[in-house]
Structures are given as structure tokens and as C-alpha cells.
Amino acid sequence: MTGPTAGEPAPGPAPAPEPAPGPTPPAPTKPPSPSPAPGRRGRGRPSRTAAEAGPGARERILAAARREFAEHGFDRTSVRAVARAAGVDAALVHHYFGTKERVFAASIEVSFEPALGVHDVLAGDRDTIGERLARLFFGVWEDEHTRAPLLAVMRSALTNETAAGVMRTFVLRRLLERIAEGLDVPDPTLRAELAASQMLGVALLRYVLGVEPLASVDAEELVRRVAPTLQRHLTER
DSSP: OOOOOTOOOOOOOOOOOOOOOOOOOOOOOOOOOOOOOTOOOOOOOOOOHHHTOOOHHHHHHHHHHHHHHHTTTTTTHHHHHHHHHTTTHHHHHHHHHSSHHHHHHHHHHTTTOTTTHHHHHHHOOOOHHHHHHHHHHHHHHHSHHHHHHHHHHHHHTTOOHHHHHHIIIIIIIIHHHHHHHHOOOSSHHHHHHHHHHHHHHHIIIIIOOOOOOOGGGGGHHHHHHHHHHHHHHOOOO
């Protein structure tokens, strides 16, 4: 073997071998998402506290709403106040009813459905329809279980359009207009409104304002005096 010729550089050391590839490092992992705190809720669902309210929660809400609206009126009653009185989370009230207006309407409807009395008023002698209507309407007011929601709607209707709309729907649309249409008389809507003015005027003075002696007169005497006016509005041509 011959050495390097003159003028050529000596060869350097051989390069070191590349290290063998090691294991691939694991990909970074995200920390687990924290569990939702008790009582918090996802959008559109009641909270765990609300969901655990159990059977009868809807009925408790309606009963509490009737008391709150009757005592404080529509404007001064909040969904939170209703929920607090019912012993549930406010989210559950929104879950069942959506808005305060719907809670209000439902609390009235569950106690007094005027349409159920239309058949009874129309059945029988046409000449005594005023008496049957007076007994139906004032009978609901005289019953302590159904008086509270009517007090709520009457008090609130004086200052709030939502409550006034509920009053129109229940007394006019579902009761008096159907009765007047069933009698097949001219101007049924006007007749229904005239009858409503008599009934609601008496109810306001007797049950809401407590004007004497009207507030203390016997219920039978009240029916006897109001019935002829209702009869005239509904049937006279």
C-alpha cells in the first residue's frame, strides 16, 4: 500500500455512525374538562336542582303563581318570586312556561276554564239564561279556591295590557261571545261586551274594591238583581 502523495492532505477520521432512532414521544394530551358545578344547566335544560324537583313541581309552580299574582299583581310579581314561593329553581319555571306572561295565563286557566260552562248556560230555558250565566260567573268568584286567580287577573288588568288580554280572552272570547253566538241573535259581539261590562263591573266593586253594601250582599241576592240585566243584553232584540 502506498502512502499519500506529496501535497495531498491526510484523510480525516471516519464519521461516527448515526444513533438509532428512539421511541416517538407521546402527543401532548388536553387536561380533562371540569365537570359542571351542581345547579348549573346547559342551554334549554333545567338544572340538576330543578330536575330533581320531582312529580308535582308544575302544579306547585301554578299554585304559587296564583298566590303571588293575586297578592302583588302582574307587574310586581317576578318569575324568581314565583319560583321561590314554589320551592324550585327559576330555571324550572322557564322550562315549563317560558315567560312570566305564560305563567300568568296558565295559573288562571288551571282554575277557571270558562268554555266548560258554555254548554250549561245554553242548556235549558232561553228565558232564564241570564240567571244561569250569573250563577256560573259569581259562583266562581264566591269559591275561595278559584277566587284568587280571578283577583289576580282583575287587579292586574287595570294597569297591564298582558293581564287585560288574558281577561278579554277568558271572559269575552271563551265565555260570553260563545254564549251570544249560540243564541243566534243579532250583534253577538256587542251583546257579549255589554254583558261583560255588567259582570266585571260588579266583580270589581264587590271583590276587588270591597264597596259596601255590595261587598256584603248575599250571593243569591246578587244573582237575582244582576240576572235580568244579563238576560236583556243577551236575548232582547
